[in-house]
Amino acid sequence: MLSSVEENYLKYIFQLSEYSVNGVVKTNDLAYKLEYSAASVTDMLKKLADKKLVSYKKYYGVSLTKSGQQIAVHVLRKHRLWETFLVKKLKFTWDKIHDIAEQLEHIQSDELIDKMDEYLGYPKFDPHGDPIPNKNGTISVPNVICLADAKLKKTYLLANVNDDSAAFLKYLNKIQLQLGDKLRILEKEEFDETIRIAVNEKQQYVISREAALNMFVKESK
């Protein structure tokens, strides 16, 4: 049985490895994500390697082993099911749930999480549009692109947002943007890379590059 701290390391290695070459994560990147010193991270990577949860090569980087990945995915599953519960059942708004789920994801009880999954009706996506791994650890990777890369004139549906900044989600609340909204790309400003969009063929907004990088869309048929 792993500590919450170890579970967090595995979870973040998994998330960083999705955007890395060969699934290899650098010590400094992990340290930045965890908000720990690089020295602390090096220490822990050695311990996780002893437990065969990661393969770690000095000065090179770290990647998850099969069993490390299974645990990481299970933690993600717990996180996203809890977030779904908080919104669907307890009526939390999507900007308040991440920090609570960061705690709840470490509760140890397989029966609990399976009953929760059933209670929620086996949801496929969490309130931020992130896919929820199933009991076997399978994740359906949704086919989305970053709003920053969206094409001029085309129309998309907002499918996924980055959930770990409450400030960003509050901003979306303020301009009343939610998952499923139809976004038409009206203009892409070259100078500062801002994007002008029409939401549901009604309001228009200018979205900064910083915001667009946190928004993911799929093509609207």
Next chain:
Amino acid sequence: MLSSVEENYLKYIFQLSEYSVNGVVKTNDLAYKLEYSAASVTDMLKKLADKKLVSYKKYYGVSLTKSGQQIAVHVLRKHRLWETFLVKKLKFTWDKIHDIAEQLEHIQSDELIDKMDEYLGYPKFDPHGDPIPNKNGTISVPNVICLADAKLKKTYLLANVNDDSAAFLKYLNKIQLQLGDKLRILEKEEFDETIRIAVNEKQQYVISREAALNMFVKESK
């Protein structure tokens, strides 16, 4: 903000103080309850005293301060609301919930627990018949007596059971005893203090003293 460990100390001091003189708890009793060495307990009591959560007098004992008691009651509130959720919503049986609630009671979010309370309809008792403190920390102490002290020939309702032994609750499951059942005291055996009861005017059972000490009843009108 307190650690889970500190919260547990306060919770158990509170629970032991309910059955002690002047609310003073002895180091060894607390050590036994927490399954720690007495030396470890002494250490922690000094730390809690520094934080003004307990008053601790060497070789004499410990009791909760006002603020220590508030925290203890809040932890109990969380524990019992979570247990209620697990049974009412997730369909857990009452013998499986205590250990999970021991983890969940340390989740830090007032908004979460208040929304949970509302979601459950402000329940007054948990699945074991223990009273749930309200948001202000008020506990309605129910008027129950121990089954071991019940009077011959009288009829009672099962109102409360000790919840921290799954084995005991499984035994109640087996003989199909549940909260609210009508218990008539048919016979009290002096030799070994077993009690023969009729349940809902149907089945009869012989209850050992050990079991009776874990069951609490109220008078049936």
Next chain:
DNA sequence: TAATTTTTTTAGCTTTGACTAAATTTTATT
């Protein structure tokens, strides 16, 4: 290629919260 900068690891320190063994205080028994 050599020098410099950046990244990573090592070494040594800290806090939390356990433990055991020994010392002390309190309580019980002769």
Next chain:
DNA sequence: AATAAAATTTAGTCAAAGCTAAAAAAATTA
């Protein structure tokens, strides 16, 4: 009251998981 037993505290140790500063390795630049 003296002694023995029980309860409690003190002293010293350990593991987990963080930290900073210094050393070493890798990457970049001159």
